[in-house]
């Protein structure tokens with residue numbers, strides 16, 4: 346109980362004091378998660394739309410289970426995979442991305458992508474087929490049909506982005522592996538929490554946790570306002 | 575007057591099952607054709623073909639003198655539209671639904687015309703309302719108006735007033751009748767193909783009747799002839815209200 350109250354007090358002090366180390370960690374968290382979310386959305390929405398608007402998905406019997414499995418990928422496995430790709434002896438070792446924020450963005454993009462593709466696709470496929478027929482009957486081109494269907498599925502599409510955001514901002518396994526939790530370089534909120542807990546700085550760890558929750562809430566509140574008609 | 579549609583040996587097959595097989599059917603410009611037949615006869619399938627929403631599995635469909643095998647040109651598709659039994663409105667406002675088809679064509683509905691439509695639909699007070707909240711009758715009126723503002727050459731109606739109350743049925747029939755009449759007398763009016771289960775409605779709205787059974791065109795006649803002296807025993811049984819069902823489906 347005392348730890349909890351200490352944590353709250355510490356969080357308040359850190360936030361109101363604009364602690365520079367904290368600001369750096371928060372800034373990097375937002376940059377990594379925001380960047381990954383943006384990338385995954387830019388790739389995932391068109392991909393999900395292309396799959397979700399087809400009457401029959403080519404090789405759908407394989408593609409869908411793969412995407413759905415991807416939605417539940419353990420982040421640490423993704424981290425391992427990216428680590429091996431980017432390590433000195435890996436195929437992309439020459440990029441020298443390992444232990445940089447770029448590597449963290451790559452890993453989180455891979456985690457977020459199946460969520461966005463899968464949920465966008467599901468949202469599109471759950472639209473009443475008569476609506477699609479009706480829109481074509483009213484004279485829509487292919488592109489107009491796709492755009493109208495995305496608007497019809499907008500709540501589901503937004504839910505896809507929210508789910509992906511929630512999945513990666515709270516993720517620790519992958520960023521730890523490929524980022525290395527280097528102070529001032531690749532330390533984000535989740536990895537900082539792990540570290541401070543190990544060091545026994547429970548109040549600080551809790552403060553960081555509260556800030557993480559606050560960020561997640563703020564982002565979700567924003568998404569919610571967006572989806573409010 | 576040349577017909578707007580010619581159907582020759584038009585067939586549609588789903589999963590190896592032939593659900594439509596029409597040897598010959600002509601639909602005249604500006605006429606109102608009622609399509610009758612029991613459930614599963616292939617009426618909706620016929621409309622999807624007439625609206626170029628599906629590729630037929632066999633035969634030819636000629637529209638306005640042109641038989642196109644592959645993709646129908648957009649200009650041509652945009653001369654035909656369907657109102658379905660379920661209104662299928664978009665999750666937008668009533669006005670956004672009303673003008674949707676026009677906006678697809680890069681056109682706008684003048685404010686005065688829009689207000690006139692809302693008045694005629696009895697929906698002036700609901701213009702900004704989100705369409706999914708409308709009652710069934712209100713929604714179907716919007717769906718019909720959304721099609722009529724396009725002034726299509728052909729309006730296909732797939733049981734648009736099934737499940738509606740007499741007031742809304744009357745309103746829908748009146749809107750269609752007015753749309754046909756409002757056309758410039760020099761030009762041929764809107765062609766209507768109206769699928770209905772309601773024999774009395776068919777009598778009210780149709781010049782001609784096509785009677786389908788198990789995917790085949792069993793009888794085709796002037797409305798007056800069809801309702802007073804049907805030529806086939808199947809049509810006669812259908813008009814008596816007997817369930818017309820043949821054990822032997824089309825092979």
Ligand SMILES: Nc1ncnc2c1ncn2[C@@H]1O[C@H](COP(=O)(O)OP(=O)(O)OP(=O)(O)O)[C@@H](O)[C@H]1O
Nearest residue numbers: 588589593611612613614615616617618619620771
């Ligand atoms: N997309 C489809 N795939 C498979 N079968 C279909 C498809 N569309 C229609 N059918 C089948 O084709 C047959 C004719 O259907 P259709 O909807 O044209 O009948 P209908 O005359 O409109 O019936 P109702 O009066 O009940 O609306 C039915 O047996 C139906 O199950």
Ligand SMILES: [Mg+2]
Nearest residue numbers: 617618619732
């Ligand atoms: Mg039908």
